[in-house]
Amino acid sequence: MSTMVSNVNALPARTWVRLGVNDTEFPAWEGRPAPYRGNVSAAELPAGVSVLEGPLPGAEPQTGMGRETADWVHANRNCGVRLRSAAGTHAEAPVLLRYRVDEDNPAVVDDNTVVAEENSEITVVMNYSGESGFHGGLTRLYAQKGAVIHLVQVQLLGDGCTHFDDVGAFAEDGAQIDVVQAELGAAAAFAGCRTRLAGYKSRLTMDSIYFGDRKRSLDFNYAADHTGKKTRSDIRMAGALLDESQKTFRGTINFLRGAKQAVGHESESNLLFSPKVRSRTAPLILCEEEDVDGQHAASTGKVGEDLLFYLMTRGLSETDAKKLLIEARFRPVTDKIPDAGIRDAVMDYVKGRLSGLESMG
């Protein structure tokens, strides 16, 4: 019986308890994980990027999964990186980090920090793989004035894994934070991202794709806290649920007082392919500022009959047409993965998962 970490992915404003979306819990790895064996980064750091020394540039940011998760990572971390991009530099290559869950490392708990100094730009790609074990990760992002951070997290774990991926981010004036999360594997996957858009004209784009098959459960909590003027957030989620998989998505645009002329847009698209799936969605807009533009749109359902019919008239079988539509949902997000190897691995993984599903829907 695992110890549970509770109050995870808590909705910023609670609602009816019986709906089961207010928060969740995850089963923690029992005991303290052994030190990580192996290198997570095979290559030299690109020019302009170095290991961050010394204290964090600001307060610990709130994360999507919440305080209890962050505390658990602090107490159990066995790997991770601290990176900084020097002021005014634009790293030409991404920093590639590969965390592998395997016999040597049955539990991987990575604790990462990325600081982009003024007017610098950095791309960090994290790839999680392995068949069986536990992965939990926490990543803090600090984008200082005019800086840009691209964070890409790709999770391709096997069905024997429990996984979580938590992000907390802070953006100063004119800074931009782009996060891509591809949650495609594991038996149970939890993901969170909370970004504080404190600086004037700071910006967040959050693109997430998920894929549920077999009995996978996925649980998400994304939030953008707008405190700065003319800030902008775009949260986009797309995914597919097959077999007996289930997903809970919480997405919050939070306009706090002072966020004048802020814009927050959130969209979600869920394709359902089995009568045994479960899709829960809680898209919140919280607002205490008048001069804002907040929007949310969500659609959930089967692939449209008209669309399927059209594709089938072009010669595709029904299954191939459905596969094509799932790939099409993922493509705009996978195209943002800067590493061709990882990008291909994602599409191969999805195709592989879909290939066994000849009788979808």
Next chain:
Amino acid sequence: MGKNKAKVRDIDRTIYDIKDKVNASYKVQEGLTPKIVNEISVAKNDPEWMRAFRLKSLEIYNRLPLPSWGPSLDGLNMDDIVTYIRPNTPMRGKWSEVPDDIKNTFERLGIPEAERKSLAGVGAQYDSEVVYHNVREEVRRQGVVYTDMESAVRDPVYGPMVRSHFMKLVPPTDHKFVALHGAVWSGGSFVYVPPHVKVSIPLQSYFRLNAPGAGQFEHTLIILGEGADLHFIEGCSAPKYNVANLHAGCVELYVAKNAHLRYSTIENWSKNMYNLNTKRALVEEGGTMEWVSGSFGSHVSELYPMSILKGENARMEFTGITFAGKGQSLDTGAKVVHAAPHTYSSINTKSISKDGGSCTYRSSVEIPPQAHGCKSSVSCESLMLDDISRSDTIPVMDIRSDDVDVGHEAKIGRISDDAIFYLMSRGLSEQDARSMIVTGFAEPVAKELPVEYAVEMNNLIKLEMEGAIG
């Protein structure tokens, strides 16, 4: 354009705020104990099953926690609330027999006039008891029953029907305030429309709470037979006091196969009221439930009419508007369970927050596994009129079937400068342009109401724009 803010007037409450001298013939002590609940039961001459039901509900009330979500209820202390207060008159069937002070209150609210002009029947409750109930003879001849709940409970013909439906759809275990309702309910209306009877003009019940520090706990039970059709209107108001008042009513609606029920509410409680109300409809095959809901008053509201679409092809439409001004926290919305295949729901809400008021839209759409072929569409739009107010949107969708079409959209924002500019370029003053936009914002709800009530709603909102805005 200047930078001065628009002035949107608060709702004019003059006619609602006139207080009558409290002239109760009987009232219980403040607070909630088995002794008080027994006292209410004796005073109301309950049958034994009802007395036992009240005491059981009180046990449940004491056991259940307060909600862990929603607006603060810190200002509500049940030890200060008088749960039963009987006006100094029995129920009458003629307005001329109702005591002058009570009659004058309802005259000011326009109830007798509306009855003469456009209603098939009226029930009027004053504090804990119904003081007037009447239904037109031609409607009565159709077999329609419209009476106060107490009479229905004791009626030899309809009593068993009441017993088999009373708090079965909304059980006292549902939440704390509905358990409270089960313990101390008093007043309200019972409606039965026989199969295939269509009531061509609406029935209306009006609830007036006059006494300070009191609670009102009316129960409304409507049962429509197969193919029946009814429009029921509910209105409520109270004068403002400096102490908390509580309204915890309960509405249970049974819509049989192919029946159609429209339930319209204009809620205008005073700003010291905690309005913790529960409404639920059970809709059978091919039945249609339409909710039209306007929430304007109260200090705190928690109101989410729920529809259970039990039969295939059952439908639900919810149209609501909420207007929160200074000192108000109005948490409103709707719930729907698509419990059968090919059911349809549509939720369309608007909210306006001003002068420090707080609106929350809260909803749930649930589609369980067996419900294939369902469609649901949710749209909520919020307007912020200043930067000291608050507006939150908290919808949840829980879908456990793949063959569904569920859409949701939400928008929040202010009046667009472009729209103002456009209207001004067509010759309108800025004030008129703002007024037109805000009135247009509320229009989808107004057009769902009978014309007299749309006028009342517009009077309630009184979205009169003054001065330059920017």
